[in-house]
Amino acid sequence: MSAGDIFDAEELGTCISCGFCLPSCPTYKLTGDEASSPRGRIALMRAIDHGEVDVFDVAAREQGSFCLGCRACEPVCPAGVPYGNLIEDLRNAQWKGRRRPLRIRPLLSFADRGRLIRLAGRLRRHARFSPPSASPATAPEGSDEILMLGCFERSLFPAVSRAAAATLPGIEVPQDQGCCGALHAHNGDVERGEELARRLADRPGRIVSTAGGCAAHIAAVAGRDRVVDYSEALLDRGSLPGPILIDGRPARIGLQDSCHLRNGMGVSAEPRKVISALGAYVEVPGAGDCCGAAGTYALLRRKDSRRVVAPKIAALAVLDLDFLVVVNPGCQRQMIGVLRRARLRARVVHLAELVALAAAEAEAP
Ligand code: SF4
Numbered sequence: 452m453s454a455g456d457i458f459d460a461e462e463l464g465t466c467i468s469c470g471f472c473l474p475s476c477p478t479y480k481l482t483g484d485e486a487s488s489p490r491g492r493i494a495l496m497r498a499i500d501h502g503e504v505d506v507f508d509v510a511a512r513e514q515g516s517f518c519l520g521c522r523a524c525e526p527v528c529p530a531g532v533p534y535g536n537l538i539e540d541l542r543n544a545q546w547k548g549r550r551r552p553l554r555i556r557p558l559l560s561f562a563d564r565g566r567l568i569r570l571a572g573r574l575r576r577h578a579r580f581s582p583p584s585a586s587p588a589t590a591p592e593g594s595d596e597i598l599m600l601g602c603f604e605r606s607l608f609p610a611v612s613r614a615a616a617a618t619l620p621g622i623e624v625p626q627d628q629g630c631c632g633a634l635h636a637h638n639g640d641v642e643r644g645e646e647l648a649r650r651l652a653d654r655p656g657r658i659v660s661t662a663g664g665c666a667a668h669i670a671a672v673a674g675r676d677r678v679v680d681y682s683e684a685l686l687d688r689g690s691l692p693g694p695i696l697i698d699g700r701p702a703r704i705g706l707q708d709s710c711h712l713r714n715g716m717g718v719s720a721e722p723r724k725v726i727s728a729l730g731a732y733v734e735v736p737g738a739g740d741c742c743g744a745a746g747t748y749a750l751l752r753r754k755d756s757r758r759v760v761a762p763k764i765a766a767l768a769v770l771d772l773d774f775l776v777v778v779n780p781g782c783q784r785q786m787i788g789v790l791r792r793a794r795l796r797a798r799v800v801h802l803a804e805l806v807a808l809a810a811a812e813a814e815a816p
């Protein structure tokens with residue numbers, strides 16, 4: 452691949468260098484350095500495109516890796532720069548073959564092996580069918596939905612798909628699905644990422660996702676109309692269970708947004724609406740800011756990941772939540788660790804788990 456072939460010329464040309472994106476960028480907030488801002492990285496990409504900077508230059512590789520890929524720079528951009536595509540293209544050029552970071556190779560290899568993912572899911576007892584009860588809502592007329600099981604969610608948090616299936620009656624749970632390819636696309640293999648997403652989207656029916664990163668990737672490849680977040684599918688059904696009570700009072704519940712769900716799919720009001728029905732909703736300051744998980748970021752840049760999440764710990768410490776809700780498995784893993792280290796009592800749960808809990812409480816005698 453030559454330097455001029457790395458980026459889509461039209462996408463790269465969209466930026467008008469206005470700088471509106473700078474205050475929203477977590478890495479710029481950490482450093483105050485233009486080079487680690489969206490505008491700075493786009494200038495770097497242009498220099499690579501023009502052959503002025505080598506794509507494997509040390510500073511270029513550092514910026515390709517330091518960026519969280521959170522896409523917080525997209526919704527605030529007046530020119531509509533598709534920054535997520537640009538950073539994927541940069542990593543696609545920088546993280547190929549032997550240049551791929553060692554720590555993520557086993558993950559990609561796992562996500563590539565459909566049989567292994569399915570076996571892990573079965574062993575961990577992910578959702579296998581749609582149970583008829585324990586549900587707060589009935590299936591919408593003529594609904595044709597399939598639940599996406601995810602690859603890492605199947606292994607790490609299988610209770611999420613079980614809760615989603617239990618609270619979305621009538622949804623199909625195909626057992627032969629593999630990875631959606633988001634992990635590949637975000638980590639230097641755009642082609643394989645698109646191939647896997649298309650394979651999943653070839654199935655009939657609307658895909659319901661419990662992972663913001665996966666949903667945004669499928670939407671980018673197959674179209675926004677092919678995929679919905681769990682919260683959207685739930686609200687479409689029109690009824691929610693009553694509040695969760697703790698010592699006779701509604702539970703205090705906060706949310707950590709998923710960057711890709713919020714910035715890539717435009718879904719942020721829906722999970723808040725669901726939570727508001729399930730207890731006392733508490734807006735966490737900076738809920739829309741990246742938690743530092745960012746796919747493989749916490750694995751590759753642990754120190755930076757902890758610097759990114761640090762302001763949240765202080766904010767959460769004063770809120771005294773009963774539950775912190777997440778809508779993406781990477782955020783779930785990250786926030787469980789963060790709250791445990793900070794010795795905060797809030798329980799980190801996926802939104803589907805919270806809805807299942809509320810439904811179970813409503814049905815209890
Ligand atoms: S990415 Fe958008 S907001 Fe940022 S400098 Fe370019 S045009 Fe402005």
Ligand code: SF4
Pocket residue numbers: 475476477478479487488489492517518519520521522523524525534
């Ligand atoms: S994706 Fe996130 S970290 Fe990267 S430039 Fe945009 S706002 Fe900054």
